[in-house]
Amino acid sequence: MDFYSLAEYKAILGSGAILVMDNSVNIADMLESIIRFFRHESCGKCMPCSNGNEMLYRSIKAIKRGEADESELDKMVIIAETMHKTSFCALGQSLLLVVKSAIENFKDDFLTYLRNRKAVNN
DSSP, X not given: OOHHHHHTTTOOOTTSOOOOOOTTSOHHHHHHHHHHHHHHHOOSSOHHHHHXXXXXXXXXXXXXXTOOOHHHHHHHHHHHHXXXXXXXXXXXXXXXXXXXXXXXHSHHHHHHHHHHHHHXXX
């Protein structure tokens, strides 16, 4: 693995952490865990990061409760893009890749999850 070979897959090494998951992993749970980490690690000095992390956390929780629809996924990408452009440090700028990658690569999983959660709630 190196920066150039990963670029072909729209991936980066970042901090060098690698998450390995199998098909049993619920993508909504995984994304919630990552967003919760970023939310906790935000220093709170930069509003795009602190507010954005909170908004992303509320969005993923609404998705997991079945209280959202597909537009919530688009909203999450917009929030992460705004954070990427306006946050002061790399922490707030980093979530874009995670959120966008999860939603683009696992959109069908999210949509299935949303449908199933709504069915359980009705």
